[in-house]
Amino acid sequence: MIHSARKQTKSNVIFHFSRPVRVLMRRSSLAAIVILAVVTVFVSKVDSPFTRSVRVAIADTMSPVMRVLSVPVEVVAGWHADMSEYFFVHDKNKALTQENVRLAQQLISLSQVAVENERLKDLLGFVDDVNYSYVSARVVGDVSGPFIRSILINAGQSGHVRKGQAVVGENGLVGRIIEVGEQSSRILLITDINSRIPVITSISRERSILAGNNTGNPDLIYLHEDNQVKEGEVVVTSGDGGLFPPDLLVGKVRVASDGSFSVQPFMQWHRLEHLSVLNYGTSVAVGNVPLVVTP
Amino acid sequence: MISRGNSMSFVTYFSFFYPKLLAVLLVLLTSIPLKIPGVAYFLPMVEVMMIYYWCIYRPDAMPNWFVFALGIFRDALAGVPLGVNALTNVLLRSAVVMMREKYIKVPFLFVWQGFMVFACMAMAVKWVLFSFIFDQLLGLNMAVMQLLLSVAVYPLFHSLLNLVHKILPGGVTDA
DSSP states (O other): OHHHHHHHHHHHHHHHHHHHHHHHHHHHHHHHHHHHHHHHHHHHHTTOHHHHHHHHHHHHHHHHHHHHHHHHHHHHHHHHHHHHHHHTHHHHHHHHHHHHHHHHHHHHHHHHHHHHHHHHHHHHTOOOOOOEEEEEEEEEEEOOOSSOOEEEESOOGGGTOOTTOEEEOSSSEEEEEEEEOSSOEEEEETTSTTOEEEEEETTTOOEEEEEOOSSSSOEEESOOTTOOOOTTOEEEEOOGGGSSOTTOEEEEEEEOTTSOEEEEESSOGGGOOEEEEEEEOOOOEETTEEOOOOO | OHHHHHHHHHHHHHHHHHHHHHHHHHHHHTTSOOOOTTGGGGOOOHHHHHHHHHHHHOGGGSOHHHHHHHHHHHHHHHTSOTTHHHHHHHHHHHHHHHHGGGGTTSOHHHHHHHHHHHHHHHHHHHHHHHHHHHTSOOOOHHHHHHHHHHHHHHHHHHHHHHHHHHHSTTOOSOO
16 A cells, blocks of 8 residues: 555656646647748748649649549539529520521631631731640649639649640630649639739730739739720730730720729639640740740 | 457547548548639638637647648648648647637637637738738738638538537537
8 A cells, every 4th residue: 555655656746747848848849830830931932842842742642532522513513503404495595596597607707707817818928826735634623712813633744734834714714834743733823813924905906914813803914004995805815925825815804993904704713624734835934944845 | 358459449540530531621622623603712711610629629639730731731732832821720729729728618609709719810820921922911802701601600510520529439528
């Protein structure tokens, strides 16, 4: 009994003295983690190759998992779309028939314009150097948040995707590739606050920069003060700088009450499913990674 | 005895991994395309909810190293500079653990109120860090939307986590 009591007293004493040590250890481990997190933020701010490679490796590993997880969402979204269409199928059929007649008429006149365009190009000796191939990919991750706008696709280096390439969807420009893994790539959307793309208005031919602002409608900046830009004008890429091919559809001009210009993109962001990464022949370097040079 | 030992070790492993795997799964689920217009920009802050809940009722389920790793995981998926969510998570965890006594055995309304305060704190930290990284003061519209949505869905999330908590050994008693 005495022996047991002594043992217990001893263990109490050890516990009594070890407690501050344990508290200190816990606090110092917390301090170490906070310091590690702060250092990581600073290192990442300068975009170090190490943090970039960690980011790419994690995104690359997780993209197949995200693809699997998104299957049920796609099934439910498909059901919802089918149900919505079911109730309007008659009206939709009527509208599509009318549209088909209208488009057939337009096709006839446009084919005449196309022939005329080709003939005039021949006469002028115009050299059309816009030539690109593309890689199709599926959107596997929508990782946008209040302060960022980016998505992940399931094509990477193995699919000949390179940093800086333009990405388009069925309705127009989506963004550009900013990170490339082996099997996945990250796209910075044109609406992200860090996105800057040279564009031109289709009618007034005013050059400008499309600057993302983390809202649905990116701004048009660096326009001439005496510009002739009108509400509703279509905005396309200008091809300046050789980064993007010219004439990719972007959106329509919107003029705010204070006279500032923004663009309403043609893309519907929640409908992004399959995208095309354009391999546009250029030798312009983006950051420290040169773009693909097509032969 | 052997079987008891095995079941104990299973229980130990289960309690160790279960909340953590759930947190990782939720981060992945909020990173896939949900095909709902506009929602991707202000999805509920699931990490904040998880950290808040577990750090009140079971701080051992969300240790510092894990919330840091979870933040790095989110940063990597989101393509933002590593450390932004990690630092936010670690600071949030410390603050919640420090104040957790106030939120145990109190009516749910107080717990909800507490979540509102800590979610605002987490968002403020994120806003400061993102503004620092992008060298400009960022707009708060979407952040406010995200906060409001997170606060609105927290009661549902809390109930779901209570169910999860009940499965764990030494399950929920006062949540």
